[in-house]
Amino acid sequence: xxxxxxxxxxxxxxxxxxxxxxxxxxxxxxxxxxxxxxxxxxxxxxxxxxxxxxxxxxxxxxxxxxxxxxxxxxxxxxxxxxxxxxxxxxxxxxxxxxxxxxxxxxxxxxxxxxxxxxxxxxxx
Amino acid sequence: xxxxxxxxxxxxxxxxxxxxxxxxxxxxxxxxxxxxxxxxxxxxxxxxxxxxxxxxxxxxxxxxxxxxxxxxxxxxxxxxxxxxxxxxxxxxxxxxxxxxxxxxxxxxxxxxxxxxxxxxxxxx
DNA sequence: TGACATCGTTTACGCGTGTAATCAATACTG
DNA sequence: CAGTATTGATTACACGCGTAAACGATGTCA
Numbered sequence: 001x002x003x004x005x006x007x008x009x010x011x012x013x014x015x016x017x018x019x020x021x022x023x024x025x026x027x028x029x030x031x032x033x034x035x036x037x038x039x040x041x042x043x044x045x046x047x048x049x050x051x052x053x054x055x056x057x058x059x060x061x062x063x064x065x066x067x068x069x070x071x072x073x074x075x076x077x078x079x080x081x082x083x084x085x086x087x088x089x090x091x092x093x094x095x096x097x098x099x100x101x102x103x104x105x106x107x108x109x110x111x112x113x114x115x116x117x118x119x120x121x122x123x124x
Numbered sequence: 125x126x127x128x129x130x131x132x133x134x135x136x137x138x139x140x141x142x143x144x145x146x147x148x149x150x151x152x153x154x155x156x157x158x159x160x161x162x163x164x165x166x167x168x169x170x171x172x173x174x175x176x177x178x179x180x181x182x183x184x185x186x187x188x189x190x191x192x193x194x195x196x197x198x199x200x201x202x203x204x205x206x207x208x209x210x211x212x213x214x215x216x217x218x219x220x221x222x223x224x225x226x227x228x229x230x231x232x233x234x235x236x237x238x239x240x241x242x243x244x245x246x247x248x
Numbered sequence: 249t250g251a252c253a254t255c256g257t258t259t260a261c262g263c264g265t266g267t268a269a270t271c272a273a274t275a276c277t278g
Numbered sequence: 279c280a281g282t283a284t285t286g287a288t289t290a291c292a293c294g295c296g297t298a299a300a301c302g303a304t305g306t307c308a
Contacts, residue, residue: 005294007294007295007296008207008211008295008296009295009296009297010295011211011212015214025255025256026254026255038296038297038298039297039298039299040298041297041298041299041300042296042297042298044255044256044257044298045295045296045297045298046295046296047256048256048257048258049294049295062305063254063255063256063304063305063306064254064255064256065255065256076212077212077213077223080208080211080212081208081212081223081224081227083132084204084208084212085224087132087135087204088135088200088201088204088205088208089201090139093224093227093228093230093234094230094234094237094238096224097221097224097225097238098237098238098241099201099205100205100209100217100220100221100224101221101238101241101242101245102241103205103217104217105245105248106217106218106245108246110217110218111242111245111246113218113222114218114221114222114225114242115239115242117222117225117226118225118235118238118239118242121225121229121230121235122232122235124229129264131264131265131266132265132266133265133266133267134265149285149286150284150285162266162267162268163267163268163269164268165267165268165269165270166266166267166268168268168285168286168287169266169267169268170265170266171286172286172287172288173264173265186275187274187275187276187284187285187286188284188285188286189285189286249308250307250308251306251307251308252305252306252307252308253304253305253306253307254303254304254305254306255302255303255304255305256301256302256303256304257300257301257302257303258299258300258301258302259298259299259300259301260297260298260299260300261296261297261298262295262296262297263294263295263296264293264294264295264296265292265293265294265295266291266292266293266294267290267291267292268289268290268291269288269289269290270287270288270289270290271286271287271288271289272285272286272287272288273284273285273286273287274283274284274285274286275282275283275284275285276281276282276283276284277280277281277282277283278279278280278281278282
């Protein structure tokens, strides 16, 4: 609940962990360093900061650590989304959704799913 | 096209200007200082930085300046949205839209409008 | 057990940002 | 014309972040 701020680069790391945790530092490095052009040190720094922020914990496993998230992804998504909504769309949900709906070509399944959600909405 | 970065606080100022430009510094101050708890100096600093970034221009009008945006709001919305989409939803449009659809209660008009957009999508 | 490798910790540094005071130029007023 | 007020420019400072090297502790292999 600590309303921490996860930076741009840190989201990369967190997204990975939320999907595949727990992971050793080396696994994280292997997964994110290359594609982002980060040195291993850089990744270590991020892990460290994320622990300090209280977003990650670790268990000692032999010589190395195994990291695990300790905040829910949904909470962070919530924060970030709220902030984005306010900043860019001035709190106008409908505008935001309209924007993204127009922004991409969805496939039939996706459209069906989105319709379904709208139906639910309406049912309220 | 300069792909500038507009900070959180700066968006406040830009949103105002995009809606009501051109505006004198004082007008901007009057509009955003109070609600954000910013001192006039703070707002001036932001205007200055925005000019430096090439997002704003100004015309001299007597003793004071009149500011005007010189990048399209849509471009900035585009950048910011893209970055948010990647960071938080890892590029998954459908997930993003689904999230925001579930996040709020839309009214009947909004739902109708969103349905309409979906229909258009499908028509492609 | 000693040397080497491994892995986490500390330190570093420049830049952007939030926040704002102070300085300087210019215009208005008496 | 001089003093005052207004308004923009300059300077300031701490903190977060991207980026990474250096350091230290610990475990492993010979």
